[in-house]
Amino acid sequence: EIVLTQSPATLSLSPGERATLSCRASQSVSSYLAWHQQKPGQAPRLLIYDVSNRATGIPARFSGSGSGTDFTLTISSLEPEDFAVYYCQQRSNWPITFGQGTRLEIK
Amino acid sequence: EVQLLESGGGLVQPGGSLRLSCAASGFIFSRYAVAWVRQAPGEGLEWVASVTGSGDSTYYADSVKGRFTISRDNSKNTLYLQMNSLGAEDTAVYYCAKAAYSSGGYFDYWGQGILVTVSS
Numbered sequence: 579e580i581v582l583t584q585s586p587a588t589l590s591l592s593p594g595e596r597a598t599l600s601c602r603a604s605q606s607v608s609s610y611l612a613w614h615q616q617k618p619g620q621a622p623r624l625l626i627y628d629v630s631n632r633a634t635g636i637p638a639r640f641s642g643s644g645s646g647t648d649f650t651l652t653i654s655s656l657e658p659e660d661f662a663v664y665y666c667q668q669r670s671n672w673p674i675t676f677g678q679g680t681r682l683e684i685k
Numbered sequence: 686e687v688q689l690l691e692s693g694g695g696l697v698q699p700g701g702s703l704r705l706s707c708a709a710s711g712f713i714f715s716r717y718a719v720a721w722v723r724q725a726p727g728e729g730l731e732w733v734a735s736v737t738g739s740g741d742s743t744y745y746a747d748s749v750k751g752r753f754t755i756s757r758d759n760s761k762n763t764l765y766l767q768m769n770s771l772g773a774e775d776t777a778v779y780y781c782a783k784a785a786y787s788s789g790g791y792f793d794y795w796g797q798g799i800l801v802t803v804s805s
Contacts, residue, residue, distance in 0.1 A: 624794075627793070674720075
């Protein structure tokens, strides 16, 4: 099973600041890495797929990068609605696995 | 507009069974894999099971293998999850998720989730 480790567990920032979230895989997932956003009481929403492709309707301030085992989700300038929990997910091998999540909170 | 609507959740006793359903609309159901993903209270996301678009192949997390069965009825645009031998560790919100491809892939649409509580 591929283990995804996200860091930090919690990130405290202010609106307008840049957020950088990390996801590290226990073995290579090639480019099969996605990011999902989840707000309290809501279902997850796909943000980024295959490392760097934004899903439909996702603003350009969200970007993804990386390859192999190390990946980054960057939010260039935080908006109030961006404070949420973010999960990375790999689809390279079965079982599909998720990271434990990074909570992005308002400072 | 893609919509996924789960039903069938609720309170069940330990050792009991429950069947979840997910009614899909807004896309050609048979062309895409679909999956169940769960989230225990206050915890992260855990993939449970997936089925390919044709229904020919199924995949399970080790934590549910032998107890849960995923299936689909493409004529009814509906996904199912039969859950047997339920334990407290199965208490969670269960999400139905559409995959991007017939064989699987990332989850591009999610249902709103349905709560399953296993308790006496």
